[in-house]
Amino acid sequence: MNSPANTTELPVILTGDRPTGPLHLGHFIGSLRNRVSYQQTARQFVMLADAQALTDNMDDVAKVHRNVIEVALDYLAVGIDPAQSTIFIQSQVPELTELTFYYLNLVTVARLERNPTVKEEIRLRGFERDIPAGFLTYPASQAADITAFKARLVPVGEDQIPMIEQTNEIVRRFNRIAGRPVLVEAEARVPEIGRLPGVDGKAKMSKSLGNTINLGATPDEIRSQVKRVYTDPLHLRVADPGHLEGNVAFLYLDAFDTDKAALEEMKAHYVRGGLADSLVKARLETVLQALLAPIRERRQHYEQDRAQVLQMLREGTEKAREVAARTTDDVRAALGLKYF
Amino acid sequence: MNSPANTTELPVILTGDRPTGPLHLGHFIGSLRNRVSYQQTARQFVMLADAQALTDNMDDVAKVHRNVIEVALDYLAVGIDPAQSTIFIQSQVPELTELTFYYLNLVTVARLERNPTVKEEIRLRGFERDIPAGFLTYPASQAADITAFKARLVPVGEDQIPMIEQTNEIVRRFNRIAGRPVLVEAEARVPEIGRLPGVDGKAKMSKSLGNTINLGATPDEIRSQVKRVYTDPLHLRVADPGHLEGNVAFLYLDAFDTDKAALEEMKAHYVRGGLADSLVKARLETVLQALLAPIRERRQHYEQDRAQVLQMLREGTEKAREVAARTTDDVRAALGLKYF
Numbered sequence: 001m002n003s004p005a006n007t008t009e010l011p012v013i014l015t016g017d018r019p020t021g022p023l024h025l026g027h028f029i030g031s032l033r034n035r036v037s038y039q040q041t042a043r044q045f046v047m048l049a050d051a052q053a054l055t056d057n058m059d060d061v062a063k064v065h066r067n068v069i070e071v072a073l074d075y076l077a078v079g080i081d082p083a084q085s086t087i088f089i090q091s092q093v094p095e096l097t098e099l100t101f102y103y104l105n106l107v108t109v110a111r112l113e114r115n116p117t118v119k120e121e122i123r124l125r126g127f128e129r130d131i132p133a134g135f136l137t138y139p140a141s142q143a144a145d146i147t148a149f150k151a152r153l154v155p156v157g158e159d160q161i162p163m164i165e166q167t168n169e170i171v172r173r174f175n176r177i178a179g180r181p182v183l184v185e186a187e188a189r190v191p192e193i194g195r196l197p198g199v200d201g202k203a204k205m206s207k208s209l210g211n212t213i214n215l216g217a218t219p220d221e222i223r224s225q226v227k228r229v230y231t232d233p234l235h236l237r238v239a240d241p242g243h244l245e246g247n248v249a250f251l252y253l254d255a256f257d258t259d260k261a262a263l264e265e266m267k268a269h270y271v272r273g274g275l276a277d278s279l280v281k282a283r284l285e286t287v288l289q290a291l292l293a294p295i296r297e298r299r300q301h302y303e304q305d306r307a308q309v310l311q312m313l314r315e316g317t318e319k320a321r322e323v324a325a326r327t328t329d330d331v332r333a334a335l336g337l338k339y340f
Numbered sequence: 341m342n343s344p345a346n347t348t349e350l351p352v353i354l355t356g357d358r359p360t361g362p363l364h365l366g367h368f369i370g371s372l373r374n375r376v377s378y379q380q381t382a383r384q385f386v387m388l389a390d391a392q393a394l395t396d397n398m399d400d401v402a403k404v405h406r407n408v409i410e411v412a413l414d415y416l417a418v419g420i421d422p423a424q425s426t427i428f429i430q431s432q433v434p435e436l437t438e439l440t441f442y443y444l445n446l447v448t449v450a451r452l453e454r455n456p457t458v459k460e461e462i463r464l465r466g467f468e469r470d471i472p473a474g475f476l477t478y479p480a481s482q483a484a485d486i487t488a489f490k491a492r493l494v495p496v497g498e499d500q501i502p503m504i505e506q507t508n509e510i511v512r513r514f515n516r517i518a519g520r521p522v523l524v525e526a527e528a529r530v531p532e533i534g535r536l537p538g539v540d541g542k543a544k545m546s547k548s549l550g551n552t553i554n555l556g557a558t559p560d561e562i563r564s565q566v567k568r569v570y571t572d573p574l575h576l577r578v579a580d581p582g583h584l585e586g587n588v589a590f591l592y593l594d595a596f597d598t599d600k601a602a603l604e605e606m607k608a609h610y611v612r613g614g615l616a617d618s619l620v621k622a623r624l625e626t627v628l629q630a631l632l633a634p635i636r637e638r639r640q641h642y643e644q645d646r647a648q649v650l651q652m653l654r655e656g657t658e659k660a661r662e663v664a665a666r667t668t669d670d671v672r673a674a675l676g677l678k679y680f
Contacts, residue, residue, distance in 0.1 A: 054442065055444075065677070091672070094434060094435070097440070098438075102391075132447070140473060
């Protein structure tokens with residue numbers, strides 16, 4: 001209805017982030033970069049999942065509020081274009097809670113407890129039996145987010161694939177009840193480059209571990225984090241042969257250095273021996289400073305005009321809400337919940 | 341804002357029914373009769389809980405839709421007056437799902453599983469591990485219903501008291517997060533006359549057991565159900581002494597016969613011996629025909645003008661939605677979910 005005719009045939013993508021902290025290189029490589037290219041080939045909805053972030057942040061609701069704007073700044077800084085992608089705030093589309101409510105009837109407690117993603121997240125957060133109900137049931141909420149926009153593609157990490165399966169189970173159960181295909185099944189799209197380790201070599205970049213390089217990092221911050229980058233602990237003297245496995249400096253260069261020929265040469269030299277870690281890190285710093293400088297500049301530009309950013313979010317949210325409202329209306333009709 | 345000044349100081353009552361079948365004498369004695377008197381002394385919201393009914397009726401959504409109107413007819417028939425009480429349809433107040441969504445973060449799965457009402461309902465329905473998530477979490481939904489209207493009084497059966505306790509736990513946790521009393525604690529109000537047994541003597545009147553006398557019953561239906569009323573199985577000959585315990589005819593007379601002196605005399609005669617069951621049942625039939633005739637007539641009157649009933653429901657729902665929207669707005673603000 002409201003979408004321009006030329007975009008309605010493009011596949012719909014839903015993606016987004018829990019706004020609990022600034023985005024970093026891990027987000028850039030794992031999702032943000034892809035979103036910039038998806039916006040040419042798909043109708044992309046980018047969700048600031050503040051409501052979902054609350055499921056385990058009820059003790060610090062101000063943090064979630066604050067980070068909605070910070071993450072929006074990160075989006076704009078990397079080149080997600082509100083004219084091409086619909087950036088919206090989850091909590092401001094209450095239709096999503098309505099869909100969640102009905103989907104909760106389509107999934108059993110046992111099925112939620114078996115969901116490997118939920119199981120792992122519960123373990124990571126140390127919830128055990130004190131799981132907030134909203135946390136156990138968040139697959140229903142995620143199904144609401146995905147189906148509200150009739151998304152066909154959902155970019156997720158490998159570990160999130162069970163969530164998409166659960167969404168599709170709900171879709172099929174709902175469509176059986178409706179007797180017609182009201183909702184659309186989604187497909188997980190796992191990015192080629194997986195998770196980037198932290199600068200310290202730990203599996204995951206995490207704000208609390210202090211092992212990230214944020215998109216808004218200053219040149220000094222970038223420099224000091226690159227110095228900390230984990231390399232080869234066996235590479236004690238420059239002349240020694242070095243190892244590439246688990247070597248974060250080279251993992252980052254693989255991800256960000258566009259001069260692949262020079263990189264291959266550098267790797268060969270490192271393995272052979274005679275290449276100092278400091279030179280590898282110098283190259284990495286050059287690459288990252290070059291990558292992040294324009295992102296930081298754009299971020300600073302938008303930071304100075306928060307009113308404009310809020311206006312952009314308001315418009316994106318209105319657009320998202322129109323789409324979600326149409327789906328919710330279909331869902332209500334299928335459940336016999338139309339009276340007037 | 342929209343409430344007349346003279347009603348704002350009255351305590352708010354929330355009450356309602358799951359629209360899964362026609363209402364019967366059990367509803368009349370346990371709640372409907374009280375609602376007619378509450379509407380003089382309280383600001384009463386009467387909810388047609390269609391969304392809650394779906395938690396275990398996803399296989400028959402049409403039944404729920406149909407019964408919303410049927411139950412509304414029952415309300416009007418017994419004298420619940422839309423000018424005094426706000427009668428509304430739960431699903432048409434989507435703010436309730438939004439509140440539910442946030443309250444799910446304030447209650448643990450373990451706490452829901454310990455809720456005695458939920459435990460018993462799960463047992464009754466034979467759900468065991470295949471509990472729909474929406475069923476386990478319905479205390480959060482009920483908390484949403486109660487708090488949305490800032491209800492201070494909630495008329496419930498004895499078995500529902502744990503639900504009100506759970507609501508109040510959520511209220512307290514929420515208010516702690518908010519740092520101010522956004523939500524209001526509620527008090528269970530248990531009616532003096534508890535549950536009425538079925539005509540067959542079974543503990544509960546239930547449509548599926550066929551042991552009810554519906555409010556819209558025809559004179560013939562009343563007559564044939566009274567014939568089935570369970571009395572004293574030891575009272576074989578008229579001359580035998582009769583027993584009152586578990587004697588449904590006398591339980592019903594206790595509930596509905598307004599001539600208490602005559603009833604006490606009849607009881608004494610029955611216990612002494614010499615009073616035939618048929619005479620007791622004749623009295624019961626007279627009482628019930630007199631009680632139900634005006635209810636049936638009013639019901640038939642409204643049945644002929646369903647458009648008017650729908651209009652009444654539409655207006656009540658709009659009014660309820662305004663109140664719920666104000667609470668939801670407060671809840672969003674307390675959670676930092678206001679951006680624009």
